[in-house]
Amino acid sequence: MATNPTEKPRHRIVVVGAGFAGVQLIHKLQHPDVSITLVDRRNHHLFQPLLYQVATTVLATSEIAWPIRHLFRDRPEVETLLGEVIGVDRDKRTVQLDDGPSLPYDTLVLATGSRHAYFGKDQWEPYAPGLKTLEDATTIRRRMLLAFERAEMEPDPTIRDALLTFAIVGAGPTGVELAGTIAELARHTLPPEFRRIDTRKARILLIEAGPRVLPAFSEPLSAYAQAALERVGVEVRLGHPVTDCGPNSIRIGDTDIACRMIIWAAGVQASPAAEWLGAEADRAGRVAVRPDLTLEGDENIFVIGDTARVQQPNGDPVPGLAPAAKQQGAYVARVIRHRLEGRPPVAPFHYRHQGNLATIGRRAAIIEYGNFRMKGGLAWWIWGLAHIYFLIGTRSRFAVAWSWLWIYLSGLQSARLITQREQHRR
Amino acid sequence: MATNPTEKPRHRIVVVGAGFAGVQLIHKLQHPDVSITLVDRRNHHLFQPLLYQVATTVLATSEIAWPIRHLFRDRPEVETLLGEVIGVDRDKRTVQLDDGPSLPYDTLVLATGSRHAYFGKDQWEPYAPGLKTLEDATTIRRRMLLAFERAEMEPDPTIRDALLTFAIVGAGPTGVELAGTIAELARHTLPPEFRRIDTRKARILLIEAGPRVLPAFSEPLSAYAQAALERVGVEVRLGHPVTDCGPNSIRIGDTDIACRMIIWAAGVQASPAAEWLGAEADRAGRVAVRPDLTLEGDENIFVIGDTARVQQPNGDPVPGLAPAAKQQGAYVARVIRHRLEGRPPVAPFHYRHQGNLATIGRRAAIIEYGNFRMKGGLAWWIWGLAHIYFLIGTRSRFAVAWSWLWIYLSGLQSARLITQREQHRR
Numbered sequence: 001m002a003t004n005p006t007e008k009p010r011h012r013i014v015v016v017g018a019g020f021a022g023v024q025l026i027h028k029l030q031h032p033d034v035s036i037t038l039v040d041r042r043n044h045h046l047f048q049p050l051l052y053q054v055a056t057t058v059l060a061t062s063e064i065a066w067p068i069r070h071l072f073r074d075r076p077e078v079e080t081l082l083g084e085v086i087g088v089d090r091d092k093r094t095v096q097l098d099d100g101p102s103l104p105y106d107t108l109v110l111a112t113g114s115r116h117a118y119f120g121k122d123q124w125e126p127y128a129p130g131l132k133t134l135e136d137a138t139t140i141r142r143r144m145l146l147a148f149e150r151a152e153m154e155p156d157p158t159i160r161d162a163l164l165t166f167a168i169v170g171a172g173p174t175g176v177e178l179a180g181t182i183a184e185l186a187r188h189t190l191p192p193e194f195r196r197i198d199t200r201k202a203r204i205l206l207i208e209a210g211p212r213v214l215p216a217f218s219e220p221l222s223a224y225a226q227a228a229l230e231r232v233g234v235e236v237r238l239g240h241p242v243t244d245c246g247p248n249s250i251r252i253g254d255t256d257i258a259c260r261m262i263i264w265a266a267g268v269q270a271s272p273a274a275e276w277l278g279a280e281a282d283r284a285g286r287v288a289v290r291p292d293l294t295l296e297g298d299e300n301i302f303v304i305g306d307t308a309r310v311q312q313p314n315g316d317p318v319p320g321l322a323p324a325a326k327q328q329g330a331y332v333a334r335v336i337r338h339r340l341e342g343r344p345p346v347a348p349f350h351y352r353h354q355g356n357l358a359t360i361g362r363r364a365a366i367i368e369y370g371n372f373r374m375k376g377g378l379a380w381w382i383w384g385l386a387h388i389y390f391l392i393g394t395r396s397r398f399a400v401a402w403s404w405l406w407i408y409l410s411g412l413q414s415a416r417l418i419t420q421r422e423q424h425r426r
Numbered sequence: 427m428a429t430n431p432t433e434k435p436r437h438r439i440v441v442v443g444a445g446f447a448g449v450q451l452i453h454k455l456q457h458p459d460v461s462i463t464l465v466d467r468r469n470h471h472l473f474q475p476l477l478y479q480v481a482t483t484v485l486a487t488s489e490i491a492w493p494i495r496h497l498f499r500d501r502p503e504v505e506t507l508l509g510e511v512i513g514v515d516r517d518k519r520t521v522q523l524d525d526g527p528s529l530p531y532d533t534l535v536l537a538t539g540s541r542h543a544y545f546g547k548d549q550w551e552p553y554a555p556g557l558k559t560l561e562d563a564t565t566i567r568r569r570m571l572l573a574f575e576r577a578e579m580e581p582d583p584t585i586r587d588a589l590l591t592f593a594i595v596g597a598g599p600t601g602v603e604l605a606g607t608i609a610e611l612a613r614h615t616l617p618p619e620f621r622r623i624d625t626r627k628a629r630i631l632l633i634e635a636g637p638r639v640l641p642a643f644s645e646p647l648s649a650y651a652q653a654a655l656e657r658v659g660v661e662v663r664l665g666h667p668v669t670d671c672g673p674n675s676i677r678i679g680d681t682d683i684a685c686r687m688i689i690w691a692a693g694v695q696a697s698p699a700a701e702w703l704g705a706e707a708d709r710a711g712r713v714a715v716r717p718d719l720t721l722e723g724d725e726n727i728f729v730i731g732d733t734a735r736v737q738q739p740n741g742d743p744v745p746g747l748a749p750a751a752k753q754q755g756a757y758v759a760r761v762i763r764h765r766l767e768g769r770p771p772v773a774p775f776h777y778r779h780q781g782n783l784a785t786i787g788r789r790a791a792i793i794e795y796g797n798f799r800m801k802g803g804l805a806w807w808i809w810g811l812a813h814i815y816f817l818i819g820t821r822s823r824f825a826v827a828w829s830w831l832w833i834y835l836s837g838l839q840s841a842r843l844i845t846q847r848e849q850h851r852r
């Protein structure tokens with residue numbers, strides 16, 4: 001019980017959320033005077049940037065997820081709790097869990113991330129699952145594979161075509177990567193395995209309300225990305241918002257398209273941290289924080305990662321990217337260390353943009369860093385190496401590298417498992 | 427549509443079940459005059475002998491499961507359907523699916539396997555999940571990991587102890603392998619990751635009504651296995667049947683033991699093939715077949731694998747092992763080939779026993795083949811190599827070998843993911 005924060009005079013830090021921000025903060029905050037309690041509603045830290053590859057049968061779940069406890073097994077002052085936060089009592093300085101103890105804190109860090117959002121159309125969710133958790137990924141994987149299975153059995157050509165129409169909403173990195181991988185699955189991996197349908201005839205629609213794909217990139221690169229998508233067979237629909245999602249169709253502007261599978265890669269909404277704090281939130285649900293990432297009026301509470309709205313000098317908010325979350329985690333670790341050691345406060349948080357990367361399928365990628373731009377096969381290799389580098393631990397690096405190498409050489413996605421609820425059951 | 431069996435004059439073979447028996451039959455039956463339809467309620471073939479390693483966080487699901495279509499991608503005359511069989515019309519010679527077409531056959535092969543059984547106490551199932559499918563494995567994995575998580579949060583020592591008590595019912599290979607692996611997880615992998623509980627204090631009970639563990643082995647080897655289990659900390663309880671299973675306890679004989687996690691590795695029950703056929707079934711639900719594995723009175727229907735009761739010359743039934751299922755599949759392929767070619771009928775099926783293997787945890791195994799007996803570390807390596815050899819495809823062999831090597835060297839199980847239903851949800 002040595003590190004039970006309720007029993008030691010150490011500075012008690014409660015971190016909610018074991019995403020990139022929370023994990024980075026704890027990695028950087030090694031200090032003899034602190035005890036840290038990390039709370040997450042899941043038992044694993046997830047490498048979100050590759051989640052789309054689980055959804056599209058490229059990787060196995062365990063290749064991009066690690067037990068949170070495992071990350072801090074060598075840090076006796078860090079305890080991990082699997083629990084759901086339901087509120088924060090700022091006067092008593094405690095965090096309430098739905099079950100289990102309420103956790104007292106001296107410093108509270110909220111890094112609870114974001115969830116996909118439907119712009120107020122939550123009724124679309126059952127028909128258009130988003131992609132934020134491992135369950136989301138296996139749900140999408142299951143529905144996608146079942147669509148091909150059902151099409152193979154379907155006598156009615158109209159229904160068959162609907163089953164073979166896949167609509168991806170939102171042409172940010174996730175949408176682009178999903179569309180490209182599904183197209184390759186349908187064109188390269190599946191054709192020899194079906195007898196009645198031609199999976200190459202599957203329609204993969206990438207729908208974007210804005211004027212171009214990957215708006216975070218410069219125009220030439222997003223033009224290249226669109227061309228690369230169209231080359232692998234993705235139908236790119238720009239400039240019209242999705243106006244309705246249903247079990248059998250999707251509506252773009254005023255056109256209905258028969259479609260049995262929709263994937264939502266559009267908006268995100270921050271987690272309910274703002275409600276817990278009774279704090280102001282912007283339209284995306286993010287809590288506005290001060291330049292040192294503390295909550296307005298309460299310097300013992302930090303909000304970081306996708307949950308926070310951090311202003312940049314130019315007025316733009318810091319983007320919701322993994323590197324940004326990690327930088328905020330590392331920054332808060334420094335702020336806390338300075339406070340513990342009575343050193344002068346550190347300079348305001350400054351976001352260093354590390355560039356944008358995106359892949360289109362199995363061979364092409366685009367990279368942009370300031371004025372440096374790169375596209376094509378070499379960019380794909382750099383993308384791959386960078387992601388392997390950022391994975392945690394030798395085991396995962398080898399496993400992912402092996403899976404990719406295998407697919408690169410054989411063209412065969414192998415994690416094509418239909419599991420859990422909707423399947424046929426024994 | 428070339429190989430759609432409803433459209434060609436070829437000999438139409440319908441195979442129900444893509445386990446070892448059904449898959450082996452199709453592998454061995456390559457003949458220009460046949461068209462084969464393979465029906466399974468799942469989209470994947472499962473390497474059952476290693477399923478317990480998914481349940482105990484050693485392997486990832488995709489390492490021991492392969493898309494069925496993928497196995498026969500190069501066999502245009504084989505079509506795969508994902509569907510649930512609900513009946514067989516022996517007069518019309520059709521197989522009924524719950525949804526989708528009814529399938530006409532000239533020859534029908536039922537290889538639908540078995541499910542764990544509760545000796546008529548089906549009300550135990552919710553508290554004592556069995557281990558036959560990937561979902562079973564992830565359910566057990568989730569519940570086991572959640573038990574540790576909840577124990578870490580539990581203030582009441584009595585409940586904590588119950589959460590840390592794991593009961594495995596049945597000391598056959600599956601029960602022994604589960605108990606050994608869970609014990610090692612609790613003793614070697616988890617201790618440094620928990621702060622409030624000592625996972626080494628977890629109780630792992632292996633409960634067997636019979637007089638010894640692994641009864642299929644000779645006495646000396648089962649004595650060795652029991653000693654090895656006790657060395658890794660498993661409590662072996664012999665000679666008393668389980669008389670009740672509940673959410674908070676298990677009853678052995680007339681003793682109640684507080685326990686929040688039970689795993690059922692005792693009886694099996696054959697799938698409902700007998701009902702479909704209106705045929706005689708033994709107590710285990712198996713269909714009695716003739717020496718050529720056809721159904722009594724209907725030579726166009728074969729029943730093989732765990733679904734069939736095949737008499738050996740000595741009167742014993744052929745055991746429900748993977749090699750036995752494969753041999754039956756290969757045998758039926760030969761019978762059908764002989765029929766198609768008008769050659770004389772083949773000799774009755776003869777089961778060649780290929781010996782028994784079992785592992786106890788991460789270092790020890792036992793092997794028995796006739797009078798040849800082997801135990802300990804070397805046996806473990808042989809066991810491992812044998813299983814890697816029997817896996818399908820280079821990718822899986824590498825992946826499993828890597829996972830094992832990693833665990834062998836580091837002692838860290840890494841597929842420790844709590845996913846799906848019972849977890850905390852967003």
